[in-house]
Amino acid sequence: MGLFDPDMSTFVLFVNGPPYGREDAYTALRFAEAALAAGHEVRQIFFYQEGVLNASRLLSPAADEFDIAAAWQRLHHQGVPLVSCVSASLRRGVIDAEAAEDAEHDSTNLAACFTLGGLGEFVTAAAEVDRVVQFG
Amino acid sequence: MTQLTVVFRQVPHGNASGREALDLVLLSASYEVDTAVCFIDEGVYQLVKGQSPKIIASKDHIATFGALPLYEVDKVFICEESLQERGLSPDDLVIKAKTLPRVQIHRQIQQSKQVLTF
Numbered sequence: 001m002g003l004f005d006p007d008m009s010t011f012v013l014f015v016n017g018p019p020y021g022r023e024d025a026y027t028a029l030r031f032a033e034a035a036l037a038a039g040h041e042v043r044q045i046f047f048y049q050e051g052v053l054n055a056s057r058l059l060s061p062a063a064d065e066f067d068i069a070a071a072w073q074r075l076h077h078q079g080v081p082l083v084s085c086v087s088a089s090l091r092r093g094v095i096d097a098e099a100a101e102d103a104e105h106d107s108t109n110l111a112a113c114f115t116l117g118g119l120g121e122f123v124t125a126a127a128e129v130d131r132v133v134q135f136g
Numbered sequence: 137m138t139q140l141t142v143v144f145r146q147v148p149h150g151n152a153s154g155r156e157a158l159d160l161v162l163l164s165a166s167y168e169v170d171t172a173v174c175f176i177d178e179g180v181y182q183l184v185k186g187q188s189p190k191i192i193a194s195k196d197h198i199a200t201f202g203a204l205p206l207y208e209v210d211k212v213f214i215c216e217e218s219l220q221e222r223g224l225s226p227d228d229l230v231i232k233a234k235t236l237p238r239v240q241i242h243r244q245i246q247q248s249k250q251v252l253t254f
Contacts (some may be wrong), residue, residue, distance in 0.1 A: 014252060049156055088156060119163040127139065127169060132250045 010041045010129040014122065015051040017136030019068045020061070024136030025054050029071050031133065036078055043129050045075075046122040047084040047114075051136065055084035055094050057111035069111060076113035086116040138211060139170040141248035144179035148198060149189060154182045155197035157254035162200075165207040172211035172248060173204070174241055180218045183229040201231050215241050 013032060017024025032042045047054055059069040076082050089110075090099055096110040110116060126132045142161050148154045164171045175182060182198065189196050204212055212233040219225065219235060226235055236244070245251055 048160070049153070087159070119160055120167055123140075123164050123167045123169055126250060132252070134252050 005039065008040055009035075009131060010043050011035055012043050012122070012126045012129050012132045013045045014126075014132055014134045015045060015047050015054065015136060016049040016134070018050040019054045019056075019059055022050075022136060025051060025068060026066070028133075028135035029068065029075065031135070032075055032080060036075075036080070042080045044081045044083055044122070044125040046117075046125070047082070048088050048119075048122075049136070050092070052084045052089040052092055052094050055082070055089060055111055055114040055116075056109050058109050072111070073113045082114045083117040083121050084110070084114050085122070086118055089116055138172045138244070138248040140164055140250045140252065141172040141174060141211075141245055143174045143176060143245065143251060143253040144182050145175075145177045145253060147178045148182045148184075148187065149192060149194065152194075153254040154179075155195060157252075158197050158200055160252065161209060162203065162207050165204075165209045170211075171209055172213070172244060173209060174213045174215070174244060176215040176218050176238075176241055178218075180214060180222060180224060180229075183214070183231060183233075184224065185228055185230050198230060204231065211244075213241055213244055 013028050015025055015028045019025055032045060035042055054072060061067055072082060084094060094110060095105060095108050096116050097108050100108045142157055144154055144157055146153045161171055161173055183201060187198050214233050214235045215238055216235045217238045
């Protein structure tokens, strides 16, 4: 733990944009990277609406195109929790092992660096930070 | 100072923003977060009576706006000008809520710690 820094802020990001086709998710990613680089804390990135599609492990861009899934993974390795809204995810076909078993699906596709969580996880995290920033 | 203000500004059909925004409002209120709701621009159509979303295979989230008082969400503000511009009056809406001039809606948004727009 570093010394207390009065210039350090805590953030929760709220991402509604899909992984491709709109810029919102990419902008959120860049914001998070810049915030961490400047010494701020990103307490949680919460994915809602079409944002939950970022949590699919099946995103397969062409080799010469930007790989947002890999970028989310790098961000997660820097300690940022990536939480995809469970009900918004299930409606859009993003599913973890537990939900797949409940729904009797034969496969799952939630990327390992994401967790499915309720809106309550967002609301709880949001209440404890300096800023919530919405993307899309 | 309000903790969270959720702003509805899109039509109720054609996308799921209104439904998912309302889910967020109710959840937030159930966590006892001081939550306000504003309806501006096209968002005032979210509240118009007599809509039939089931015909287009959508969940009828419009009826659920009636549950706001049950969740103790009493800061519900509807933009007066947005209603007028669309030929709507408070009698056309599924809930009884305060209509406010646009400048006061702006003030409400400014006085909120967090704002999410749908």
